[in-house]
Amino acid sequence: MDSPFILVNLKTYQEGMGHNARRIAVAAETVSRESGAVIGIAPIFTEIRPLSQHHAIPVYAQHIDAITPGAHTGHILPEAVRSAGASGTLINHSERRLTLADIDACIQAARRLNLESVVCTNNDATSAAAAALKPDYVAVEPPELIGSGVSVSKADPGVIERSVNAVRAVNPDVKVLTGAGIQSGECVKIAIDLGTCGVLLASSVVKAEDPEAVLRDLVSLL
Numbered sequence: 001m002d003s004p005f006i007l008v009n010l011k012t013y014q015e016g017m018g019h020n021a022r023r024i025a026v027a028a029e030t031v032s033r034e035s036g037a038v039i040g041i042a043p044i045f046t047e048i049r050p051l052s053q054h055h056a057i058p059v060y061a062q063h064i065d066a067i068t069p070g071a072h073t074g075h076i077l078p079e080a081v082r083s084a085g086a087s088g089t090l091i092n093h094s095e096r097r098l099t100l101a102d103i104d105a106c107i108q109a110a111r112r113l114n115l116e117s118v119v120c121t122n123n124d125a126t127s128a129a130a131a132a133l134k135p136d137y138v139a140v141e142p143p144e145l146i147g148s149g150v151s152v153s154k155a156d157p158g159v160i161e162r163s164v165n166a167v168r169a170v171n172p173d174v175k176v177l178t179g180a181g182i183q184s185g186e187c188v189k190i191a192i193d194l195g196t197c198g199v200l201l202a203s204s205v206v207k208a209e210d211p212e213a214v215l216r217d218l219v220s221l222l
């Protein structure tokens, strides 16, 4: 089995910028080394280069646009996040939804550039649809639980189980993550026991006074 994967999305939280982003990256490096879990960070675009240069953890973009170099203004060029040091990207986050055609094009751009693709979905039907596009990961996150402090693992384990089954039925090579309200080792263990390979989370780490302690708790039951 692959190492468990914890992906921390810093969103545009003030607490996830500048010095704090570096502090979270140091915590992720430390806890990853201690536990063997892979802990990645998805910062705002301008933090991708400094974090990837100075920390031995995978850094992800929060979004890419399905464009090629040329006359586009205000877009996120996949080549640019790759050359800034990203090893992967979120696609279709609940706070950055795309059309199905755009999701497909983003996955293809990511594959071409050797960026891991993590496609976010909101339920098992969209998880199945995303799996058909052959990303590296599908991350199911019920939108109503995002940032709620209520964990998907406890409030809606059924959506995790159904998504795992739906993705396996479509393409068993696609790995499943889950997220929304993930905050403890127990949440992570439930997610893994239901067949995911890890979690995607934000507020419990980004807004913590001691992110390292939260990360250590997250991997404590693996």
Ligand SMILES: O=C(CO)COP(=O)(O)O
Residues within 6 Å of the ligand: 009, 093, 141, 145, 146, 147, 148, 149, 179, 180, 181, 182, 200, 201, 202, 203, 204
């Ligand atoms: O949207 C999320 C991660 O991408 C989940 O956010 P929270 O962990 O804050 O619920």
